Amino acid sequence: MTATATDTDTIAALLNELRTATNAIAGDEWLSSDLAATPKAEISQLGSDGKPLQALDSAGVGFLTPMISFLEEPLNQLRGNPDGVQQGAGEFQNASKAAAALAEEYSSKAGSETSGWSGQSATDYAKTGKELADGVLSVAETALTNATALIKAGEVVAQVVAEVTRLITEAIGKIVPIMTEAIAAAPATFGQSIAVAIPQCVQIAVDCGVQIAAKLAELLASGENLIKLVEGAQAVLKIVKQALSVIGEQAQGTAELPTAKKVTA
Template sequence: MTTATDAGTIAALLNELRTTTSSIANDEWLSQDLAATPKANMNELGSSGKPLQALDSAGVGFLTPMISFLEEPLNQLRGNPDGVQQGAGEFQDASKSATTVADTYREKASSETSGWTGDSATDYAKTGKEIADGVLSVAETALTNATAMIKAGEVVAQVVAEVTRLITEALGKIVPIMTQAIAAAPATFGQSIAAAIPQCVQIAVDCGVQIAGKLAELLASGENLIKLVEGAQAVLKVVKQALSVIGDKSTSQEATA
């Protein structure tokens, strides 16, 4: 990445930032599996439901300690959706403020030099566009961060909902098996329960493997998202360097004049 300071280069960097924001907003960083997973409301992040309580309701709560590992990912994934919204809101406000500054500067630079002609008019217009695009780059980076926070929260909520679904699905297989085993216990002297427990635990283990796959997809997608955000920060750094050079040139030209 170069540090050339012409208006075209800064404009290109601004477009690069906008492309990054669009990629994040369009979920291009998601793994194929997560992209195909049903969306979920971010409020899922703050859910406190315990799917395994269904075992108690079915009268087979004694199984809960044996398959409690299924709920551990939910405890790790859940958080405060309001915190995500608030953090993203702060970045959005910063983006709006920077955009307003850029628009105001661009308008004044145009109106206050409307009567200028010659090289001075051309140079000032070029520098004005560079500076305005530079400020817009700051705005776009803030928007990138806001979009990333919202999208990350939504995807984690999506995984919470998916893990909950997988657990509920597994319980739908476990409960009938244990119910039948308990019903047959008197006639089998409890052997039916002893035989059913390993079956139920195996169903839970298979479910755990599926959950682990979802968590791996979430981790890989998160790494992709971080790369996009870090790339935006790197582009902004180049823009700042370009604006610094522009400022130095302007100061030098004024001193010469």
């Protein structure tokens, strides 16, 4: 599509592209297959401050924490403020509603104010009105796309936070029995049981870290897909804006529109 195209079908097609992008984001089409199969989580998980490694202290094996503290680092990086995400999305949603209401108002007035017109001028006016209304709707749809992207991104990060927490908890569940048994046997083995158990536990943590890294890689890949959809929507909106600018210039050059004939009874 060219930036100078201003016909009704072209702008309607651009609006449809924007709606397709919004639906793709809302439908999680940008997610990797692995993340798509991961259990969903509430966006509130973003603000969770749980420390799964504290379970080591509760089990009396807290001395292991410094050796496997790397497991919690991704959680510190992923966590954020869910209220900030929702507030930002809310602003986009409000902008979308306002633009959609404006488009509806303009479309309604364009129809009612020319209901008695006839001839080419009436046809041209109705066509231009439709183009402008769809153009404003495109602005509304882009704002909705951004709102949807913000919410969805927040939800998926929260999903990964929950998944990483689960993986760490599972690893701790394997580590604690090994260390508990080793500590119990320490007097009889002169501490050798603990020396043997520590590498085993660290290896469990390392294996867990590999799983966490895979989750983060999936999140990164999915995020890149989401950005492409949002950038695509912004590019479409740019074309719509150019088209609306051309329509405005044309309107200024045809200020004779009010001379259209009225239908007489």
